[in-house]
Amino acid sequence: MSRINELFGSMVFNDATMREKLPKETYKALKKTIQNGKTLDPAIASSVASAMKDWALERGATHYTHWFQPMTGVTAEKHDGFIAPTDDGGAIMEFSGKELIKGEPDASSFPSGGLRATFEARGYTAWDPTSYAFIKDNTLYIPTAFCSYSGEALDKKTPLLRSIEAINKQAMRVLKLFGNEDVKNVITTVGAEQEYFLVDKKYFDQRNDLIYCGRTLFGAMPPKGQELDDHYFGSIKTRVKAYMRDLDDELWKLGILAKTEHNEAAPAQHELAPIYTTTNIATDHNQLTMEIMKRVAERHGMVCLLHEKPFEGINGSGKHNNWSISTDTGVNLLEPGKLPHENAQFITFLCAAIKAVDEYQDILRISAASAGNDHRLGANEAPPAIISIFLGDELTQILESIEGGIDYEGAGGRDLQLGVHVLPHFAQDTTDRNRTSPFAFTGNKFEFRMVGSSFSISGPNVVLNTAIAEALKQFADELEGEKENFTAALNKLIKKTIKKHKRIIFNGNGYDEAWVKEAEKRGLLNLPTTPDALPEFINEKNIKLFTDHKVFTEAEIHSRYEIHLENYCKVLGIEANTMVSMVKKYITPSVAEYIKALATTVNELKAAVPNAACKAEVELIEKLSELLNAMYEDNNSLERESVSAKKIADLQKRANYYRDTVIPLMDKVRFSADELELITAKKYWPMPTYSDLIYKV
Numbered sequence: 001m002s003r004i005n006e007l008f009g010s011m012v013f014n015d016a017t018m019r020e021k022l023p024k025e026t027y028k029a030l031k032k033t034i035q036n037g038k039t040l041d042p043a044i045a046s047s048v049a050s051a052m053k054d055w056a057l058e059r060g061a062t063h064y065t066h067w068f069q070p071m072t073g074v075t076a077e078k079h080d081g082f083i084a085p086t087d088d089g090g091a092i093m094e095f096s097g098k099e100l101i102k103g104e105p106d107a108s109s110f111p112s113g114g115l116r117a118t119f120e121a122r123g124y125t126a127w128d129p130t131s132y133a134f135i136k137d138n139t140l141y142i143p144t145a146f147c148s149y150s151g152e153a154l155d156k157k158t159p160l161l162r163s164i165e166a167i168n169k170q171a172m173r174v175l176k177l178f179g180n181e182d183v184k185n186v187i188t189t190v191g192a193e194q195e196y197f198l199v200d201k202k203y204f205d206q207r208n209d210l211i212y213c214g215r216t217l218f219g220a221m222p223p224k225g226q227e228l229d230d231h232y233f234g235s236i237k238t239r240v241k242a243y244m245r246d247l248d249d250e251l252w253k254l255g256i257l258a259k260t261e262h263n264e265a266a267p268a269q270h271e272l273a274p275i276y277t278t279t280n281i282a283t284d285h286n287q288l289t290m291e292i293m294k295r296v297a298e299r300h301g302m303v304c305l306l307h308e309k310p311f312e313g314i315n316g317s318g319k320h321n322n323w324s325i326s327t328d329t330g331v332n333l334l335e336p337g338k339l340p341h342e343n344a345q346f347i348t349f350l351c352a353a354i355k356a357v358d359e360y361q362d363i364l365r366i367s368a369a370s371a372g373n374d375h376r377l378g379a380n381e382a383p384p385a386i387i388s389i390f391l392g393d394e395l396t397q398i399l400e401s402i403e404g405g406i407d408y409e410g411a412g413g414r415d416l417q418l419g420v421h422v423l424p425h426f427a428q429d430t431t432d433r434n435r436t437s438p439f440a441f442t443g444n445k446f447e448f449r450m451v452g453s454s455f456s457i458s459g460p461n462v463v464l465n466t467a468i469a470e471a472l473k474q475f476a477d478e479l480e481g482e483k484e485n486f487t488a489a490l491n492k493l494i495k496k497t498i499k500k501h502k503r504i505i506f507n508g509n510g511y512d513e514a515w516v517k518e519a520e521k522r523g524l525l526n527l528p529t530t531p532d533a534l535p536e537f538i539n540e541k542n543i544k545l546f547t548d549h550k551v552f553t554e555a556e557i558h559s560r561y562e563i564h565l566e567n568y569c570k571v572l573g574i575e576a577n578t579m580v581s582m583v584k585k586y587i588t589p590s591v592a593e594y595i596k597a598l599a600t601t602v603n604e605l606k607a608a609v610p611n612a613a614c615k616a617e618v619e620l621i622e623k624l625s626e627l628l629n630a631m632y633e634d635n636n637s638l639e640r641e642s643v644s645a646k647k648i649a650d651l652q653k654r655a656n657y658y659r660d661t662v663i664p665l666m667d668k669v670r671f672s673a674d675e676l677e678l679i680t681a682k683k684y685w686p687m688p689t690y691s692d693l694i695y696k697v
């Protein structure tokens, strides 16, 4: 067996392992649960638990944990030993069906956004059999959903599973209309490309901003940035290569299909792309990937930064959420077919996505909103904060021809009629990848590029699944009554949809200033910051969407809105505090010391050479103290204002205050500090510079 065969999935209780280890009947019943979402019989759970335990013990596991995804965005776990006492004072290894199915972590320390009063601290975790259990650190990890006792979702997995169900239901209705009798199930698939930075641990440890905030709050640009574009796909440094190799091994053991790894645009920036899988598993895998990236980096004396903007002036990091939808019979519904009815089906699903993205621009934007990602979206490196879809010129022309019922040259001069004609062949856009589009069709999937590098991809996929489910529902509602004249009704529906939603299609340069104006003319939303975007989460249209499809209750939506706002405020509060203290404790004393050294030099020079002008030294002292004064004043204001911000009771107002008052002050403090860095002697500067951080890995 090759190395990868031996390694891959070796720590996962996956399908092959289940087939081997479970009694035949148990395996079949479990499989049914996994495929069709049937509820699991408790007797079966006992049988699965017992096999799982034996398998885990063979691999050195001593503990098990229910692994869940609270609304913090990171994962949580509580470990229990398999050990149970026996009557004769000994111990046996035990793991029951009940322990597999349900856990009761203390829920009081996880954010609930008011969903769970603290006196009612209990929540429970429930096994998610659609994501495989795995072993990490001698512990059996059981993927679970996390709910309150009254049934509200306290996590990111539950709504995702609900949204997967919602889109399955509606897509099945549409597929039936196209005569797909063999399809039992529709799944959405995701491949999440992950960008990250690596910095040397010894430099990281000397910067409180990196330690507390995950990003630098100061730092002048080095003489060489990324302008030469020599890093992108450049050769990978030995140390980084060793890291990637090690990372692959760790991920493969857990059955994570890490495939390509390359350098990104910025120095010290890299990317990992996995092979896509079901949305639920892809989400779990991405959480694990982020965790393991960090851990493996430590082993190599480095730190992996997942922040969206670790360095000002250098490209930030995102996560490209590649999304598609396919049947259990293996048909990708976003892939153009060869037969007329296949193409009509493709165009129908494509139009559902177009309609969904146009109607739910706001919640898609919110699914990529955070204090960290605000530094990235709209800067000239990442998609703008305006949502639009890139289809490529050819596909756009095809849609236009369908809409107008006019000839498309590729169609041999006929009226394009869906379900009657074969669509003209269009070349997949491989040359112009259009990296500036937030939402690009790439031949057989959509790539949502706004998502921040540190995000859980649950949020974006909940929105995609639910919004597209709603579009499909409306299509099905309209077409189900028209079975007699299906083709004509479909043509009418598709034309209407294109006409109404084509404003969201934009194939041009999303970084261009002109696009902002054009988008405004088209009536597209432009929500530049997180506090601008968040209120839209709780508007009537969106509450209706989520409650109609049973993805969120109204209370769950409000809780998420609150947690999101609170998180924004907390992040900015921490950043402001860190900045204030770094100025006081590090930058000010260091610059003062340098000034003193210069002044001493002047005094000594004048004592030796009474007429010496000491022009350079004197001017430098003046410039330094001018900047030091400015920084001092602004830093005092920043300290004052961040105290004021914390006192604002209304969360939305507090968030706005951070955006409008605190952030501009942080920018001012930073400006003076960075100017000071440029003229302060290296040996006096109190922290590693950008040059150290990004070039010395």
Ligand code: ADP
Binding pocket: 189, 190, 191, 192, 193, 273, 274, 275, 276, 277, 322, 323, 324, 325, 332, 442, 444, 445
């Ligand atoms: P590249 O963008 O480097 O050309 P691909 O387009 O093949 O590479 O894939 C980019 C990402 O999209 C990968 O993570 C891949 O697994 C994912 N992907 C490919 N097909 C699908 C699909 N049908 N559904 C979801 N993700 C997909």
Ligand code: MG
Binding pocket: 193, 320, 447
């Ligand atoms: Mg990509």
